[in-house]
Amino acid sequence: MDISLHNPASDQGKLVSFPLTETAQPDRSQLDNIKAQLDLVLLALEALVGIGSEAVLQAAADLNLQDVVSDRVSLWRLRQSNPLRRGTGGRKKLDIEEARSLVMISCHLAHQHQSLIREAVELLESVAETEQPFHQVALLGDYLDNFTNTYQDRMTEDTLSIDALTDLGLKLLIDLLFYSNNQGPRRLWMALLDRANHIEG
Numbered sequence: 001m002d003i004s005l006h007n008p009a010s011d012q013g014k015l016v017s018f019p020l021t022e023t024a025q026p027d028r029s030q031l032d033n034i035k036a037q038l039d040l041v042l043l044a045l046e047a048l049v050g051i052g053s054e055a056v057l058q059a060a061a062d063l064n065l066q067d068v069v070s071d072r073v074s075l076w077r078l079r080q081s082n083p084l085r086r087g088t089g090g091r092k093k094l095d096i097e098e099a100r101s102l103v104m105i106s107c108h109l110a111h112q113h114q115s116l117i118r119e120a121v122e123l124l125e126s127v128a129e130t131e132q133p134f135h136q137v138a139l140l141g142d143y144l145d146n147f148t149n150t151y152q153d154r155m156t157e158d159t160l161s162i163d164a165l166t167d168l169g170l171k172l173l174i175d176l177l178f179y180s181n182n183q184g185p186r187r188l189w190m191a192l193l194d195r196a197n198h199i200e201g
Contacts, residue, residue: 030196035094037192038102039082041179043154044172045106047146048120049113059105059112068101078102084155103192107184114180121177124170134166144169 045051053072060069069075079085081094110117120139127137135141147169148162160168179188 030193031094031096031099033196034099034192036082036084037195038094038099038106039079039085040168040172041106041175041188042079042102042109043150044147044169044176045109045113047150047169048143048173048176049109049116051109051113055109056105059108060101063101063104063108065101065104068098069105099192100189103185103188107179107188110176110180110184111182114177117173117176117180121174124173134170143173147172 042056053075056075057069057071060066069078078094078098081098120143123137123139124134127134127140135144144166148165151160151165151168175188175191178184181187
């Protein structure tokens with residue numbers, strides 16, 4: 001896997017929210033396509049820093065998003081909107097404000113754990129240069145094991161090989177560094193739209 005790290009600016013302060021311009025508003029089919037990616041970003045955070053539902057709910061409170069993510073049940077229902085997840089109970093459509101809220105929450109959590117994310121990505125780049133197996137490095141090995149095991153436990157998609165899951169986990173890890181930046185919410189939102197457009201095309 002070719003790893004190239006371009007560090008985002010490490011400016012301080014609060015995350016910058018993002019306006020919904022006409023070009024940045026997903027239509028219904030696009031919105032359906034971004035649900036899985038939002039859930040995977042949170043899954044990557046869980047695998048790396050061990051966050052749980054309480055941390056997500058606290059982030060929602062910090063951002064005054066309790067109306068959207070008020071408790072464990074509402075959070076579970078939002079994450080169950082990911083069509084790749086096992087089970088159908090509680091699954092719902094994800095609307096634009098819910099998607100925006102999950103973007104803000106994900107980036108807020110990434111921002112809180114930026115130092116660990118940066119450490120992991122810098123280690124990833126270093127290991128890639130030596131061609132040492134990623135799983136043999138403690139921090140990366142623990143992350144990949146957690147990511148792979150959680151993905152296989154929660155998702156219906158069982159056609160991904162271990163190598164494919166490793167590549168997906170490492171890509172999400174690199175993405176987290178960019179989302180941990182103050183411009184993270186805008187970066188993530190535009191990445192979700194770009195991916196949705198690519199899937200549609």
